[in-house]
Amino acid sequence: MSSPDAELTRLDAAEIARRVQAREVSSVDVTRAHLARIDAVDGAEGGGLGAFLHVAAEQALATAAEIDAEIAAGTVRGPLAGVPVAIKDNMATRDMPTTCASRILEGWRPPYDATAVRRLREAGLVPLGKTNLDEFAMGGSNENSAYGIVRNPWDPSRVPGGSSGGSAAATAAGETPLAIGSDTGGSIRQPGAFTGTVGCKPTYGTVSRYGLVAFSSSLDQIGPFGRTVLDAAMLHEVIGGHDPCDQTSIDAPLPPVVEAALAGARGDLTGVRVGVVTELSGEGYQTGVLSAFTDAVRVLTDLGAEVVEVSCPSFTSAMPAYYIIAPSEASSNLARFDAMRYGLRVGDDGSHSTDEVMSLTREAGFGPEVKRRIMIGTHALSAGSYDALYGKALKARTLVVRDFAAAFEQCDVLVSPTVPTTAFPIGDRVDDPVAMYLADLCTIPANLAGTAGLSVPCGRAPEDGMPVGLQVMTPALADDRAYRVAAAYETARDSAAGAPFASTIPDPADLDGRAPLRSVSTLQGAS
Amino acid sequence: MSDITREDVAHLARLARLAVTDDELDVFSGQLDAILDTVGRVSEIDDDVPPTSHVAPITNVLRADEHIPSLDREAALAGAPAAEEGRFRVPRILGEEL
Secondary structure (H helix, E strand, O other), X not given: OOOXXXXXXXXXXXXXXXXHHOOOOOHHHHHHHHHHHHHHHOOHHHOOOOXXXXXXXXXXXXXXXXXXHXXXXXXXXXXXXXXXXXXXXXXXXXXOOOOOOOHHHOOOOOOOOOHHHHHHHHOOOEEXXXXXXXXXXXXXXXXXXXXXXXXXXXXXXXXXXXXXXXXXXXXXXXXXXXXXXXXXXXXXXXXXXXXOOEEEEOOOOOEOOOOEOOOOOOOOOEEEEEOOHHHHHHHHHHHEOOOOOOOOOOOOOOOOHHHHHXXXXXXXXXXXXXXXXXXXXXXXXXXXXXXXXXXHHHHHHHOOOEEEEEOOHHHHHHHHHHHHHHHHHHHHHHXXXXXXXXXXXXXXXXXXXXXXXXXXXXXXXXXXHHHHHHHHHHHHOOOOOOHHHHHHHHHHHHHHHHHHHHHHHHOOEEEEEOOOOOOOEOOOOOOOHHHHHXXXXXXXXXXXXXXXXXXXXXXXXOOOOOEEEEEEEEOOOOHHHHHHHHHHHHHHHHHHHOOOHHHHOOOOOOOOOOOOOOOHHHHHOOO | OOOOOHHHHHHXXXXXXXXXXXXXXXXXXXXXXXXXXXXXXXXHOOOOOOOOOOXXXXXXXXXXXXXXXXXXXXXXXXXXXXXXXOEEOOOOOOOOOO
């Protein structure tokens, strides 16, 4: 880790941006260092992390050279110009494949860029490639990818979380300083917690979903990953803002998240009212998660925050409601994969009808979790079950919205552990979908209510040494509050430890004695 | 218990255009049953509560009725599994049994 290249991959994005824009280092050198890092730690064949599904080395170096030339000529496109970034592979990229980690979209090249991707390019960031995920973002462990698992940089025998597992692992391992992911029920915050990175699900409608392959349209939201709160905030401002191409995009100014992160870092939370959600702790929560969370809340108190306990009784029905609403929307959204306009086609031999070709293609192209969710959604929307399942889930959603509204009358932000446990061993939950769904318990309410949530690392669980996340939730369009509180906490955490938390992430290149692993083919056969 | 049978799974798979195998019918019936047992807890929610289908503070979005460029034909067909004469080529639509 002493080579100049390795040093560049440990820098945070704000510092890389400063050095590149001051011409102390070139974007090409920074990009090359990260590509070398990917080469060293990512190759899935050699037991590497498997965080990337596609690395666009040549394009990245060409983009970096272009940014360097602009800077030399006196033009800086934006605060993160010249900084590498990774993109979850469920966002359309016109110069890279977009597979959603599904066989049904193997090799597909979209004819356009997602708005979030276009904004990255316009702001001068350097896309390194596309990251692995649970197929169509359905899962909490990245084990549902058709192209292999992703390993957790803290312990390669454990999952990185999901569905944005590749973006989280790549950010933690220094393969990229920044990444974007999507969060439908916790898919940014949960892998953020599992990998010791910062991840934010912005307020619904504040980052355009145009070009994000739809899973559950009323819940899906794109958001940033970074190793520091400020980095996540800077990326958040690049991708956010109104977009006429997304009909649910909110035409309002983005909350000032960078300003809030900078203000928070001064470490004063005097007057901030923090609510600890009663229903998001207790039985079923890992001991080390609860102790890390309790310690974090104590830090918030020390910083001047006023901490109260708040009850949100409906949060206990959020998980069941989510696992009706999300599959229902998915069963409709994924009907577009019909083998006619793009993607895989199976059985088109002259003997099968369109209807049969569709069924054969979807059978061959979708993995087991996607099939389960499509069938659950089909069931929940069918005439006999609509009222008892889908209708009731929408009512439960109303109660969650009301509980948030009542809680935010008493508090400025709500806090909870991001996940009830730390990252679990690869293979542990693949045969038990319900156990897998529990990983989203604390993150789902914010998706149902369209409010914002951010996960910031708050230490490690003593029993397994794995990182724990502190979730900070805010009202809609008040994302800045989460950044302020998280940045204040981060500053106190690092000053108490005497070193930035990110500097304690183990280097996967140094890890040995990896636990024996089940093969990927075993995992894929888990239907 | 939700009691999802193999026949129920076969029916759902037909509706969802999934040509599932016999083995999958066994595995999925157990798994869907367990999932529906868990999510079925929403049945306890009071019927008087109004539903929320989405939280976007938006009711309708209109734009000026003007011609704007869209994908050209070549780009739209570039990812098609089969194309012919500038169109998507699809298998026969009508079944012989009709």
